[in-house]
Amino acid sequence: MSKRTRKEIKAGVVGYGGAFNMGRRHLEEMRAAGMIPAAVAEIDPDRLREADKDFPGIGLYSDVAGMLKDSDVDLVTLITPHNTHAPIALQCIKAGRHVVSEKPLAITTADCDRMIAQARKSGVVLSTYHNRHWDGCIRQAVKKIRAGAIGEVVRIQGRMGAWGKPHDWWRSSKSVSGGILYDWGVHLLEYSLQLIDSEITEVAGFAKTGFWAPQTAWKDDTNEDEGFAVVRFASGQWLTLCVTALDANPKPGRMEVTGTRGTYVFEHTTWELITPQSKDVVIRKGKNPPDESRRYYENIVAHLQGNTPLAITPEWARRPIHILDLADRSARQNRSLKAKYG
Ligand SMILES: NC(=O)c1ccc[n+]([C@@H]2O[C@H](COP(=O)([O-])OP(=O)(O)OC[C@H]3O[C@@H](n4cnc5c(N)ncnc54)[C@H](O)[C@@H]3O)[C@@H](O)[C@H]2O)c1
Known part of the structure; x- marks a missing residue:
């Protein structure tokens, strides 16, 4: 997986849910690690309004396809219900974006294998937000x-x-x-x-x-x-x-x-x-x-911008699945x- 760049990393999230305000948490941790919060895709218009309040001027999209088409995000984090991780990850990977999925990487081993194979083929990074590591x-x-x-x-x-x-x-x-x-x-x-x-x-x-x-x-x-x-x-x-x-x-x-x-x-x-x-x-x-969950995105940035190994590889995330x-x-x-x- 070698699509590396030293330029600043523009980050997007899919899902800005209210249960634990995880969208805001991810974008804050990404920003603290040096990424630029650039886009939010969310099917619930109320939650999109919350994202707009938290990150004024951020790109707002009512679906993933719109975000992939009209924004230049380099990396997309999926913060959606578990059964959506595999299909949305594949959609983003095929569009050439690095993908972080919230845990679990997917529900089935077969889906993990499809995601890993597609990331390799597309030359992008795939990881899971195992903050609790x-x-x-x-x-x-x-x-x-x-x-x-x-x-x-x-x-x-x-x-x-x-x-x-x-x-x-x-x-x-x-x-x-x-x-x-x-x-x-x-x-x-x-x-x-x-x-x-x-x-x-x-x-x-x-x-x-x-x-x-x-x-x-x-x-x-x-x-x-x-x-x-x-x-x-x-x-x-x-x-x-x-x-x-x-x-x-x-x-x-x-x-x-x-x-x-x-x-x-x-x-x-x-x-x-x-x-x-x-x-x-x-x-x-x-x-x-x-x-020290901030270390998750610090590692992602170091990996994308240099030679630091990826801490949470997709193969590692596949093991619990x-x-x-x-x-x-x-x-x-x-x-x-x-x-x-x-
Ligand atoms: N790592 C952690 O500590 C931690 C903590 C909480 C949640 N999570 C994980 O985060 C993920 C989301 O959980 P949550 O608690 O934020 O749920 P949530 O219900 O609060 O938020 C999910 C959001 O995704 C949106 N959504 C659903 N399908 C979508 C789609 N196709 N496109 C765009 N938006 C879509 C929903 O409208 C909702 O706002 C889960 O994988 C969960 O396990 C991880």
Whole structure:
């Protein structure tokens, strides 16, 4: 992927949604990294008006085709619902624009492969906004665990959720979101893959459906009540991922890493290191350093303007999607599935 330029990078976003004001956040981070916010494409006219207020004079477009035709943006970031990432990315890549997709890169492995192949063919950069790659909690975990704090990593458990009806938004629709594992699950997997450096060999997926569906607007197209995956690696390590709307007794701690000489538990702001010593255990606790998500676009700019390697390659972003895709198909087929490559 070699379409590099030292000129200033004009940036556009597709989607300027109100749920978390992510469009504004992206354009601010892009500007802080040295890009020029140049265009917003958004199908909701109210949200386009918000973009105009936040970035006066920015190019406003009611669809992606208009933005690609009438603006000279070099890079487009997609901040739209999950099922739109693949088709919009392909549209932008074919128009010769570098593309950053919000997580997840896509819903299926096949879509990831199509996007990666098209980016290579068009000579543009494709990446996923894995801002949480630079979360303080995972940077601290990587530092401690690589320094040997728990010996050899045996397994990782990632979990999220509680008991409650899914919200009335697109994230609760299976066909739009990909399923309950796709929103936070992709972050937890991206954390985990920084701690297990091995090929994915097999995934077993489990899903409970139908409990919340009758009470939601999405009915049969509602996300699973709970999604669960067990991932086996070539190294012999494994990880489990659970995202649930059924846990009346949710455990604290999003990630638990078990090693031969101790267990490391972390959530966003704090960590705990539990190590056995003679007949007792020693528990050390600490606060995680601040998140550094600004490093995502700093890397994109350095990559586009020089020889800095891309931190979040599309192949890296494909890895959690391959797990999620296999977990989904495995749950439906009621058997574990081999990874194609991992
Ligand atoms: N990395 C993170 O920490 C983080 C945080 C929040 C959201 N996200 C991701 O950002 C993406 C968007 O989530 P959100 O919370 O901003 O959702 P949202 O519903 O607030 O915004 C989505 C926007 O996309 C617009 N849209 C939909 N289809 C479009 C199209 N074809 N062309 C132009 N605009 C279109 C909608 O009108 C809406 O305004 C998702 O992939 C989500 O997972 C990531």
